[in-house]
Amino acid sequence: MKVTAQPADTTLTLLLDGELDASSAVVLDTELNKPELLNYKRVLIDCQKLSYISSAGLGVFISHLQRLQDSNVKLVFYNMQEKVFNVFEILGLDSLMTIVPTEQEAQAA
Amino acid sequence: MPTFRRSVWLLAGATGCWLLLLLGTLSQGRTVLGLPADWPRWLLLLAQGGFAASVFLYARLQPNPLVGHGFLVVLRRLFWRGLVLTGLLVGVQTFVQLTAAHALPLPGDSTATVGYTISLALFIILLAQTLYVWRSLVSFRGSSRLQREWTAFELLLGVALLFQLFVWNAPDFVRVAVITGLGLFGVYLSGHQRWVAYLSQGQKLQAILLQLGVLGFLLLFLFYLRGAQTNPVLLAPPTQQAFLVLTSFFAVFYAVAGLAVTLFNLPIADVYEQRRAEILSLQQLSQIIQRGQTAAEIYQALFTSAVQTIHADTAWLCVQSQRADVASPQPAPMPVLTHELASADLAALQTQVPALLAGKQDEIVDNDLLRSQRLTGLSQPFGSVAVLPLHSATHHYGVLVLLKKEQAGFDPEDLSILHTFTTQTVLSLENLQLAQEARISQSAQDELRIAALVQERLIPKHLPTDNWFEISTYAQAAKEVGGDFYDFLHLPGQRLAVLIGDVSGKGVTAAFHTAQMKGIFHALMQPNPLAKKDRDRYPDPQRFMMKANEALTHCLERSSFITAAFYLIDYEAGGFSFARAGHCHTLYYHSIKEEVSYFRSEGLGLGILRDGSYGRHVKNQFWDYNPGDVMVVYTDGILEARNAEGDEYGEERLAQMLSESFYQSAEEINRHIRHDVQEFSKGLPLHDDQTLLVIKFKAAQPQS
Numbered sequence: 001m002k003v004t005a006q007p008a009d010t011t012l013t014l015l016l017d018g019e020l021d022a023s024s025a026v027v028l029d030t031e032l033n034k035p036e037l038l039n040y041k042r043v044l045i046d047c048q049k050l051s052y053i054s055s056a057g058l059g060v061f062i063s064h065l066q067r068l069q070d071s072n073v074k075l076v077f078y079n080m081q082e083k084v085f086n087v088f089e090i091l092g093l094d095s096l097m098t099i100v101p102t103e104q105e106a107q108a109a
Numbered sequence: 110m111p112t113f114r115r116s117v118w119l120l121a122g123a124t125g126c127w128l129l130l131l132l133g134t135l136s137q138g139r140t141v142l143g144l145p146a147d148w149p150r151w152l153l154l155l156a157q158g159g160f161a162a163s164v165f166l167y168a169r170l171q172p173n174p175l176v177g178h179g180f181l182v183v184l185r186r187l188f189w190r191g192l193v194l195t196g197l198l199v200g201v202q203t204f205v206q207l208t209a210a211h212a213l214p215l216p217g218d219s220t221a222t223v224g225y226t227i228s229l230a231l232f233i234i235l236l237a238q239t240l241y242v243w244r245s246l247v248s249f250r251g252s253s254r255l256q257r258e259w260t261a262f263e264l265l266l267g268v269a270l271l272f273q274l275f276v277w278n279a280p281d282f283v284r285v286a287v288i289t290g291l292g293l294f295g296v297y298l299s300g301h302q303r304w305v306a307y308l309s310q311g312q313k314l315q316a317i318l319l320q321l322g323v324l325g326f327l328l329l330f331l332f333y334l335r336g337a338q339t340n341p342v343l344l345a346p347p348t349q350q351a352f353l354v355l356t357s358f359f360a361v362f363y364a365v366a367g368l369a370v371t372l373f374n375l376p377i378a379d380v381y382e383q384r385r386a387e388i389l390s391l392q393q394l395s396q397i398i399q400r401g402q403t404a405a406e407i408y409q410a411l412f413t414s415a416v417q418t419i420h421a422d423t424a425w426l427c428v429q430s431q432r433a434d435v436a437s438p439q440p441a442p443m444p445v446l447t448h449e450l451a452s453a454d455l456a457a458l459q460t461q462v463p464a465l466l467a468g469k470q471d472e473i474v475d476n477d478l479l480r481s482q483r484l485t486g487l488s489q490p491f492g493s494v495a496v497l498p499l500h501s502a503t504h505h506y507g508v509l510v511l512l513k514k515e516q517a518g519f520d521p522e523d524l525s526i527l528h529t530f531t532t533q534t535v536l537s538l539e540n541l542q543l544a545q546e547a548r549i550s551q552s553a554q555d556e557l558r559i560a561a562l563v564q565e566r567l568i569p570k571h572l573p574t575d576n577w578f579e580i581s582t583y584a585q586a587a588k589e590v591g592g593d594f595y596d597f598l599h600l601p602g603q604r605l606a607v608l609i610g611d612v613s614g615k616g617v618t619a620a621f622h623t624a625q626m627k628g629i630f631h632a633l634m635q636p637n638p639l640a641k642k643d644r645d646r647y648p649d650p651q652r653f654m655m656k657a658n659e660a661l662t663h664c665l666e667r668s669s670f671i672t673a674a675f676y677l678i679d680y681e682a683g684g685f686s687f688a689r690a691g692h693c694h695t696l697y698y699h700s701i702k703e704e705v706s707y708f709r710s711e712g713l714g715l716g717i718l719r720d721g722s723y724g725r726h727v728k729n730q731f732w733d734y735n736p737g738d739v740m741v742v743y744t745d746g747i748l749e750a751r752n753a754e755g756d757e758y759g760e761e762r763l764a765q766m767l768s769e770s771f772y773q774s775a776e777e778i779n780r781h782i783r784h785d786v787q788e789f790s791k792g793l794p795l796h797d798d799q800t801l802l803v804i805k806f807k808a809a810q811p812q813s
Binding site: 055 | 615667672690693694711713720726745
């Protein structure tokens, strides 16, 4: 699992590459924990290369959800594979998080 | 015991030969005890040779004196024997002199003759004793070739013994050649002085004295016999010259060579001793390791060994903090190990040594500290310092600092032994830690086993039974304890509450929350006495989820969540209400439509929203069932079971299994599905906990 951060103006894009499980969740958590994250208007998560997400991986997003909302930072997922989207959907996270098909929509969100 | 019998025979032979020699010598020029006078010369020589041969063979038969004794014990014993024999010689000769003082002794004087014969016997005994002690020293740690050479030497000595008997007409040059050759052989054998190296300095001094004593005794005897040979008073036969000369030569030469070797070894004895001290220290270190003691003891052993072996004037062992990754309930306080170190100097070292090392991994030696000034502010002018870091590939344990007043105090040998010490110490510290970790993990294993037992007790053992439904359950944890849970509760009025769920994460933490969910379930399903209508006595599914979410808010860690599905089945109404909180969709067989499908409904997992807005994300659903309908409730461990190719089992295959088996009993349907799941991921370890409940509704009338 690789996390690549691409800061641009008011938007931070995180590219996730690989399987997000209990061991790689730590890497993502460190990234999301950075205080400068709250300076952005939106944090976009590019899920194109995210092939699997475990409950620990979901837990990382869940634990940061409130903090980002409180600081008015929008968390947007895009390019999500169907299998990964199903996991979000079953847990009911699709009603709580913004998941859009393309980058353009993510930028507009 | 043949050896014992042989030595008795040899002793008897020696005594007989000696008596024969005495009588024969006395018989020269007169009759003794009525025997004929003037025995033939060959008989006397034979008696003499027989006596010498018996005494030497007897000494040869004795066990190796070195077995079970030290070199000094053997030498001391030889010295005392030599002293006794020499004392006897002096006593006998004094007696002869005293008796002869009254009158001018005549040739053939019997007292002098007896005295001479006794003295000759004493000399031969001393020679035999000495020769065989020398043999044990020569052959100490010797090769088998050396053993053979020694046997050859003995054989040649035996031949020399026969010279006087048979070859007395041999030309002189043969005799000279043989004797010279044997002499050189003896010189060669005298070169084997290995034993000297095994003596300490004090022992070497003692050995020199003892060897000098033995040498003195031998020379005294030789001096006497040389005089006796030319004494006109004696009418004795000539001695077996060649044999005695050769044996004496070897005995004396070996003693002289040994003396020389010991003497030359004296100045370097301390080197041997230091080596020995190093070996002993190493042994001590490894013994402490084997006893599996504490780290403090290992540090102490290293410190003591290093200071003693290197003779450091001042030393300090700085022990770094304990390894953080080893959970130790009470870290033992590490003693500050110092040797002759003033507290002001300790402070100076504490500030300067880290800078000296500056992250380097290797030891640092400064043999000219006065000039380099690498350490300053010390109370004494130290000439040299050695700084040895203790570290393994992964961890830094501490630093050993040794100081000497003299310059050039640490040579490469010192460093190599210190290096061995520190390596050994680090090795034993690592071992100790491994052992501790093994103990901790063992106790953790035990705890886990207990936790598994506790969790096992939480699983409902007695499934609710009634004639309007059938239930079958299956649960398998991936590890000792799992994060899946399910429970049932029979409520009054033909109602059944069913709960299934999955705590995110695995292991003990997850297992704790399953127990908590069980508690929440039973607490929430208590009848509400204030409820007006019977239907309102128990919370509906949506309310149940809201209450559960609220209860979990305060105790579930932020990154954890729980998925659950709750069903409240009512037989009288012929239907059930349910709510899904992020849990897997319920699989359902509709007996009228003859169709297998999933209830796809919305619903957020528990513990995700904690601000009271959760109620908006979970809904009540209602369903009227018909007899023959089958409900399959499960956790994601079933859907996400993987095969060798990494494919997931999936909803489709699960639905397929139900459509193949819906007509069977709940137990048979359950078995059909789980066999297929197991077949799917055959040979692979369980990836996640798996739970599977099958509920089949029946047509039978409830008992009223």
